[in-house]
Amino acid sequence: MSMEPSGNESPAIERPSMDVDIVCAGFGPATGGFLTTLTRGLPLEDGTLPQVMCYERADDIGFGVSGVVTRARGIRASFPELNPDEIPMAAPVREEKVLYLLDPIGASRRSFTLKSADSLLRAAGVLDHEAFELPLIPAFLEKHDGLVMSIGQFNQWVGQQIMMSGMAQIWPGMPVAAPLIDGSRVAGVQLLDHELQPGMEIKAALTVVGDGPVGPVGRQLDEHFGMPEGHEKREWAVGMKMVIDLPEGSPLEPGMVLHSFGYPEPEIFGFFYVHPGNVASAGIFVPSWFDSPVRTTYRYLQHFLQHPYLWRYVEGGRLRSWGAKTLNEAGRRGEPHLVGDGWARIGEGSGSTNVLTGSGVDEAWTTGTQLGEAVLELLREKKPFTKENLEATYVRRRRASWLEQESLTAEKSRDGFHRGIVAGMLGMALAGFSHGRLHIPGAPIEHMPKVEDFFSERIPAARVDEIRREAASSGKPLHDALMDAWGWPAIPYDGQLLVTQQDALLMGGKVQAAPGYADHVAFRDEALCASCGGKTCVSVCSGQALTDAPERPAFDREKCIHCGACMWNCERENVVFMAGAGGLHSAEN
Amino acid sequence: METILVLLHPDAEGAIAKAGLEAIAAAHGLGGEVIIGLVGGNAAGAAKVIGGAGRVLAVEGDAFSQSRYATDAAAAQALVAASKAGIVMAPATSRWSRCLAGVAQRCGGRIDSHITAIAPEGVTRWYYRQRIEATFTRAELPWFLLLESGAASAWQGAPCDGTFERIAVEAAPRTEVKGVVSPGAGEQTVKPEAELLFVAGAGWTKKQKDGAAHVERAGELILGIVRTAGASLGSSKSLVDLSGEGQAVLPFLSHLNQVGQTGSTPRHPKGLATCCHGEEPHVVGWRFIQDRRAVNLDANCGWARGKADVLYVADAFEVMEELNRLLA
Amino acid sequence: MSYHIAVCAGIVPDPLQTLEPVSGPQGPALKNEMMLPAVLDPWAAHALYEASHLAKNVPGSKVYLVSLAPKAKLQQVLMTMAQKVAFELVALDGPSSGFTESADVASALAAAIEAIPGLDRSQLLLFGGWESAARAAGTTLAMVGERLGITEQFQGVDALKVGADGSLEILERVEGGKHQVSVCAGAPAVLGWATGSLPEPPNSPQTGMQNMRTVMPALQKAKPAQVGAHAFLSVSLPKQQRTTRIVKDVPAAEVAREIAAWIRGS
Numbered sequence A: 001m002s003m004e005p006s007g008n009e010s011p012a013i014e015r016p017s018m019d020v021d022i023v024c025a026g027f028g029p030a031t032g033g034f035l036t037t038l039t040r041g042l043p044l045e046d047g048t049l050p051q052v053m054c055y056e057r058a059d060d061i062g063f064g065v066s067g068v069v070t071r072a073r074g075i076r077a078s079f080p081e082l083n084p085d086e087i088p089m090a091a092p093v094r095e096e097k098v099l100y101l102l103d104p105i106g107a108s109r110r111s112f113t114l115k116s117a118d119s120l121l122r123a124a125g126v127l128d129h130e131a132f133e134l135p136l137i138p139a140f141l142e143k144h145d146g147l148v149m150s151i152g153q154f155n156q157w158v159g160q161q162i163m164m165s166g167m168a169q170i171w172p173g174m175p176v177a178a179p180l181i182d183g184s185r186v187a188g189v190q191l192l193d194h195e196l197q198p199g200m201e202i203k204a205a206l207t208v209v210g211d212g213p214v215g216p217v218g219r220q221l222d223e224h225f226g227m228p229e230g231h232e233k234r235e236w237a238v239g240m241k242m243v244i245d246l247p248e249g250s251p252l253e254p255g256m257v258l259h260s261f262g263y264p265e266p267e268i269f270g271f272f273y274v275h276p277g278n279v280a281s282a283g284i285f286v287p288s289w290f291d292s293p294v295r296t297t298y299r300y301l302q303h304f305l306q307h308p309y310l311w312r313y314v315e316g317g318r319l320r321s322w323g324a325k326t327l328n329e330a331g332r333r334g335e336p337h338l339v340g341d342g343w344a345r346i347g348e349g350s351g352s353t354n355v356l357t358g359s360g361v362d363e364a365w366t367t368g369t370q371l372g373e374a375v376l377e378l379l380r381e382k383k384p385f386t387k388e389n390l391e392a393t394y395v396r397r398r399r400a401s402w403l404e405q406e407s408l409t410a411e412k413s414r415d416g417f418h419r420g421i422v423a424g425m426l427g428m429a430l431a432g433f434s435h436g437r438l439h440i441p442g443a444p445i446e447h448m449p450k451v452e453d454f455f456s457e458r459i460p461a462a463r464v465d466e467i468r469r470e471a472a473s474s475g476k477p478l479h480d481a482l483m484d485a486w487g488w489p490a491i492p493y494d495g496q497l498l499v500t501q502q503d504a505l506l507m508g509g510k511v512q513a514a515p516g517y518a519d520h521v522a523f524r525d526e527a528l529c530a531s532c533g534g535k536t537c538v539s540v541c542s543g544q545a546l547t548d549a550p551e552r553p554a555f556d557r558e559k560c561i562h563c564g565a566c567m568w569n570c571e572r573e574n575v576v577f578m579a580g581a582g583g584l585h586s587a588e589n
Numbered sequence B: 001m002e003t004i005l006v007l008l009h010p011d012a013e014g015a016i017a018k019a020g021l022e023a024i025a026a027a028h029g030l031g032g033e034v035i036i037g038l039v040g041g042n043a044a045g046a047a048k049v050i051g052g053a054g055r056v057l058a059v060e061g062d063a064f065s066q067s068r069y070a071t072d073a074a075a076a077q078a079l080v081a082a083s084k085a086g087i088v089m090a091p092a093t094s095r096w097s098r099c100l101a102g103v104a105q106r107c108g109g110r111i112d113s114h115i116t117a118i119a120p121e122g123v124t125r126w127y128y129r130q131r132i133e134a135t136f137t138r139a140e141l142p143w144f145l146l147l148e149s150g151a152a153s154a155w156q157g158a159p160c161d162g163t164f165e166r167i168a169v170e171a172a173p174r175t176e177v178k179g180v181v182s183p184g185a186g187e188q189t190v191k192p193e194a195e196l197l198f199v200a201g202a203g204w205t206k207k208q209k210d211g212a213a214h215v216e217r218a219g220e221l222i223l224g225i226v227r228t229a230g231a232s233l234g235s236s237k238s239l240v241d242l243s244g245e246g247q248a249v250l251p252f253l254s255h256l257n258q259v260g261q262t263g264s265t266p267r268h269p270k271g272l273a274t275c276c277h278g279e280e281p282h283v284v285g286w287r288f289i290q291d292r293r294a295v296n297l298d299a300n301c302g303w304a305r306g307k308a309d310v311l312y313v314a315d316a317f318e319v320m321e322e323l324n325r326l327l328a
Numbered sequence C: 001m002s003y004h005i006a007v008c009a010g011i012v013p014d015p016l017q018t019l020e021p022v023s024g025p026q027g028p029a030l031k032n033e034m035m036l037p038a039v040l041d042p043w044a045a046h047a048l049y050e051a052s053h054l055a056k057n058v059p060g061s062k063v064y065l066v067s068l069a070p071k072a073k074l075q076q077v078l079m080t081m082a083q084k085v086a087f088e089l090v091a092l093d094g095p096s097s098g099f100t101e102s103a104d105v106a107s108a109l110a111a112a113i114e115a116i117p118g119l120d121r122s123q124l125l126l127f128g129g130w131e132s133a134a135r136a137a138g139t140t141l142a143m144v145g146e147r148l149g150i151t152e153q154f155q156g157v158d159a160l161k162v163g164a165d166g167s168l169e170i171l172e173r174v175e176g177g178k179h180q181v182s183v184c185a186g187a188p189a190v191l192g193w194a195t196g197s198l199p200e201p202p203n204s205p206q207t208g209m210q211n212m213r214t215v216m217p218a219l220q221k222a223k224p225a226q227v228g229a230h231a232f233l234s235v236s237l238p239k240q241q242r243t244t245r246i247v248k249d250v251p252a253a254e255v256a257r258e259i260a261a262w263i264r265g266s
């Protein structure tokens, strides 16, 4: 995985510095849980009021991306009186389905086994709009006591309460460039440089790292402190979603939840949730173990929406919001060192996401609350934030909780996917039902196939070559041309829901970037790019911020949504993904 | 029907700009007595031209010939009082736009600006910077209305004897008007009277298909069109912001060139946009352009589709090279 | 000589948001208004940057940010603005919709400014945006100025220079992409700013922390403001769909010829 020292190039410059007691990097659900718990215990009984600062990269809190359906166990523990009506777009889960989507157009790459299964299902006449509804939902997947939410609205709701308490400050538009590492200790963070002002050093007794799956602060800690024996972060997915104003008179009820697999490619999972107000969230995950070098999530999302099972609901709808983000699918196996002298990690970057149940929000929140309780305990006892003390308080709480039990179960569940989707689903079910004792072993893909090889079944190598030349001379994306040639139908743009990716950036993502910051995506060795045939970083780029160019891909900072997918999609680990400003300006995802 | 006062500022020759004649016509369209209020300039000359439109009141004098809040507000206030008008109309020139809200406040009235259409039932204007259109009416008087050009066709009437009533107003302004300057040292690129608006987007500064940016050439091509076609130059916010960052990016651009939500919404018969992309904020830059064409690499660009009359899917650099040659 | 600069600035939806009108109990409103990310009104934000710049150059000056907006939304916007320049907040709790009555907003703002403890009205510079991005009328600031008895007013301001004698040289946007130059003898004056010439200041953690001392208390004691609206006959999105003729796969030279002919009016 590519890790890089810091987004700030010039170590020699004089940096202003400031002292606080606790500094947090990133404001997602994990830090939300942390600050909610911590601020409720402040000031301490003896009147002590530590100064607590949180710096968030995005231009406002709540510009994150997620599903989100959650069992909300941890969230409800923090808000026992929680009334979903108070949070815009939230609703209790009312109906759940797991769907196997067949391919109505014959463009997806299906194995022989899958094709046979499809024929059987078709012959049996059990399909509804080319989809097979699983007769029962595995218990581990069920979220029927949970909530459908917008992560943006939830984060804003939480953030406002924390801010109004006056016990902590959350500053958006302020990326953290790096942890201040001092031997075995972390002494705070350094903020990102702006051309008019060098990034400040924020010194703190405790640094809380909640910067999510691809956060640069967490990755620099991984780099410096290494990963625990046998742990690694190697499985990822890029999740992309749209929030859709459903057509008037839609029959769908708030709280409906659909999970899908099988289409547009067997490896791609989908979701569809209904919010109050005739609004739905729909999205897909393109995982790292999907072996296609052409992994253009946006195009696949458009095909997903057009699957007959969904299209009957969304046709005539309007794109309201859009975004994408990486999901760390390594889960417990990707758990880094959780604490050290002066630092602690929470949330998805700390391996909390449960890939078996497809949930990360409540888990992230819960790790935050556990750290919050631990910090209050240490503050009350006037103990320093040493590795030992954090282990005895935070890590102990985490190990003793449901979170640990469930992530151990999930740990092995995903391996089967590398052997194909059917084995994968089976593997997930086996592990889920047997609480982790049974699983189908497998290993992540080591090498992305060459474009020519991957498409050889339907596109002769000479034609691939030709397509490549055409793309280069017209400046148009190669991946789209390849998908067309393979047999994916053109997208019937309607300017409302099916819009170009550029339009999605503005209509849905409202993407923008303040001037004055350096490019946060760079290439370690440009020569590698020049000889790269696949350019997966370009085809996967969620924002079309990376485009093909002769030497190395061209990066347009104003279009980047900071999903981090480019980083883990270059198998040569040639992408340097650093802290940067800007990105999505939607709080509805 | 209420008496309507139409406020105008004739120039030294007594000429009334087209926007002023439109305001007169709009007032007559409502029915009711129309009174003309002149401030500054050559009142006698103006009254000869427009006296046929109604009774003419005028505030004259050196202090009132300049565009200045204190004197304009005092003059307008005196004219409103003398006319006893219930409705006060004026073209939305920078001069009237500056002072009339304050005058409405002094007269205990209400004001609505940027009126694009007017009828006895109500007036129409845009909210959210040309993004939402609303029609409404009010009960509060006096009601001040600032009319955008194009809200009515220009008033035409026979010349007359030029009689007018002089209204005396005291003035001791604390502000001295020094004159008018054009921004920057370079050539004038904002030309409101031009037939064509040429809109340049950030695409001009972006890496092109050879992986490099060609900003200098872009600048030459853009200025070339502005010169040869006599066009006014508009730009997207992104491009202006880039230029403002002190980089070597299109130095001739300033915020005055910016069209759209936080820029201007110019009125020209034709508009040609190149290398632009964007949703609403951008589209409003086109709101009052009649005939619109665009050049973009992306055939499905939602900005052009449904908003331009013709979209040329082509490389703007190549097209503009040739266009410069053809127009030269 | 030092100035008390009161900057009137509302909040508006972040400019890239999709806007759709709906009718609410108090008249027209924006769909999901409270969910749309908001920013400080762009032109008023420029006024704030200019105010801060001026205050830095004229020792002893003070900047007040006077804002009428829904309190919770304002708090959010201020987390960004408070990092940019130093100010003291004067907050009023009320609607930020563009469909409200500017005379009411002006009356509330003027009262709030008059009530600022220790404000020196003779040294008052009333700053704001030329026009808001919501009502987009350019009427509020002038009315606040009138209520405060200020007769020197400027709109569409792009530059302000303070002379050695305390006079103010001001550049205002006028027709034809030009600027009118005026010299005002001194404060008090009203300046409705256009873009000005300062870049958006980068976020600074120190400035943010310093501002928080007044921001949170001011928000907590923000008084509700009485703001109404007149009746509307209709509120709608423009019907902007045109039939676009798409010309592709045509050589650039041919495209250029067609455009040239069109420009020449044939």
Ligand SMILES: Cc1cc2nc3c(=O)[nH]c(=O)nc-3n(C[C@H](O)[C@H](O)[C@H](O)COP(=O)(O)OP(=O)(O)OC[C@H]3O[C@@H](n4cnc5c(N)ncnc54)[C@H](O)[C@@H]3O)c2cc1C
Pocket: A025, A026, A027, A028, A029, A030, A031, A055, A056, A057, A058, A064, A065, A066, A067, A068, A069, A070, A151, A174, A175, A176, A177, A210, A211, A212, A213, A214, A215, A216, A217, A238, A239, A240, A241, A283, A284, A324, A325, A326, A327, A346, A347, A348, A349, A353, A358, A359, A360, A361, A362, A364, A579, A580
């Ligand atoms: C499309 C999609 C659908 C999903 N669906 C579901 C679902 O249905 N249910 C569910 O439970 N989970 C779901 N998840 C997973 C869930 O979103 C994550 O597990 C969860 O958000 C993790 O929370 P976190 O607080 O650890 O990290 P994040 O939510 O990633 O928050 C980290 C924050 O840190 C900020 N940050 C990053 N770098 C920096 C920096 N350098 N400086 C300052 N700030 C920084 C980021 O901007 C971000 O706000 C989904 C994810 C995706 C992408």
Ligand SMILES: Cc1cc2nc3c(=O)[nH]c(=O)nc-3n(C[C@H](O)[C@H](O)[C@H](O)COP(=O)(O)OP(=O)(O)OC[C@H]3O[C@@H](n4cnc5c(N)ncnc54)[C@H](O)[C@@H]3O)c2cc1C
Pocket: A502, A512, B200, B201, B202, B203, B204, B206, B208, B235, B236, B237, B238, B239, B258, B259, B260, B261, B262, B263, B274, B275, B276, B277, B278, B279, B281, B282, B283, B285, B295, B296, B297, B298, B301, B314, B315, B316, B317, C015, C016, C042
């Ligand atoms: C506070 C704020 C205020 C705003 N106010 C405004 C405003 O007043 N006015 C405004 O316009 N926008 C405004 N915006 C929107 C913002 O500036 C948008 O990003 C902008 O509208 C889109 O930029 P663009 O079209 O210049 O560049 P891009 O979106 O980058 O578009 C580049 C386009 O150029 C095309 N292109 C590139 N090379 C070529 C070539 N060789 N030939 C042909 N085409 C090519 C590409 O296909 C692409 O479509 C505002 C945004 C904010 C945040």
Ligand code: SF4
Pocket: A523, A528, A529, A530, A532, A533, A534, A535, A536, A537, A538, A552, A553, A569, A570, A571, A572, A573, A574, A575
């Ligand atoms: S970053 Fe990696 S995937 Fe992208 S072009 Fe370079 S080598 Fe290829």
Ligand code: SF4
Pocket: A521, A540, A541, A542, A543, A544, A545, A546, A559, A560, A561, A562, A563, A564, A565, A566, A567
């Ligand atoms: S360049 Fe930005 S948008 Fe594109 S993949 Fe990388 S992080 Fe995502």
